[in-house]
Amino acid sequence: MKNYSRTGRSEDMVTREVAQERAVEYVTFSNGVSPGDPSSINSRKVLQVHELTGIGFLHLDFKVTDSARKGLYNRYEIGRFDKWYPANTLEVMLFDGSTIWTEDQNIYARCEANKRYIVDLNGFYRK
Numbered sequence: 009m010k011n012y013s014r015t016g017r018s019e020d021m022v023t024r025e026v027a028q029e030r031a032v033e034y035v036t037f038s039n040g041v042s043p044g045d046p047s048s049i050n051s052r053k054v055l056q057v058h059e060l061t062g063i064g065f066l067h068l069d070f071k072v073t074d075s076a077r078k079g080l081y082n083r084y085e086i087g088r089f090d091k092w093y094p095a096n097t098l099e100v101m102l103f104d105g106s107t108i109w110t111e112d113q114n115i116y117a118r119c120e121a122n123k124r125y126i127v128d129l130n131g132f133y134r135k
Contacts, residue, residue, distance in 0.1 A: 029058055029059050029060050030056055030057065030058055030059065031056070031057045031058075031059050031091075031092065032054065032055070032056050033054070033055045033057070033089075033090060033091055033092055034050050034053055034054055034055070034090075035053040035054075035055060035066070035068070035087045035088065035089060035090070035115065036087050036088045036090060037053060037070065037086065037087045038084075038085045038086060038087050038088070040072060040073045040074070040084070041070050041071070041072050041073075041084070041086055041087060042070065042071050042072075042073075043069060043070060043071075044069035044070055044071055044124040044125070044126060045069060051067075051069075052067075052068065052069035052070065053067070053068055053069070053070070053087065054066075054067050055067075055089070055092060055133070057092050057133045062095065062132045062133055062134055063130075063131075063132060063133075064092065064094075064130070064131060064132065064133035065128060065130050066098075066128065066129040066130070067127075067128050068086065068087075068108070068115070068125070068126070068127050068128075068129070069124070069125070069126045070086060070124070070125055071122060071123065071124050071125070072084045072086070072117065072119065072121055072122075073121055073122065074121050082118055082119060082120065082121070083116060083117075083118050084116065084117045084118070084119065085114060085115070085116055086108070086115040086116060086117050087114075087115045088113055088114055088115070089110075089113045089114075089115070091135060092133045092134065092135055093110070093112065093113045093133060093134065093135075094110045094129075094131055094132070094133055094134075095131070095132040095133060095134045096131070096132070097109060097110055097111060098110045098129045098130075098131045100127055100128075100129060102119070102125065102127065104119075104120070104123075106118060106119035106120065106125065107119075108125070108127050108129070110129065
């Protein structure tokens with residue numbers, strides 16, 4: 009049995025319409041950055057954006073090596089956005105004091121090498 013909303017549309021119709029408005033993109037990892045679980049590389053660096061509102065969900069699962077280091081203080085360039093990028097800086101601090109943030113179309117981290125990190129960066133994204 010289908011549930012109908014006040015507009016008379018079934019929940020199945022609404023779910024399909026919302027799914028069609030969602031963009032899925034894969035972030036490009038930098039050299040020296042590998043997925044935390046190599047068995048499914050694309051699910052480790054996926055950005056999902058609702059195209060009408062710009063609300064997005066970036067999921068990252070990665071490890072870095074020393075070759076990815078950019079400058080001092082264990083700063084690493086994790087990757088780049090290809091089509092969609094954050095409307096403003098997104099930043100999160102992790103369990104061990106590491107930080108991951110975005111600047112323009114780049115993703116950076118200040119973290120330890122050869123340690124697996126799993127993080128989600130939620131916010132507003134634009135083309």
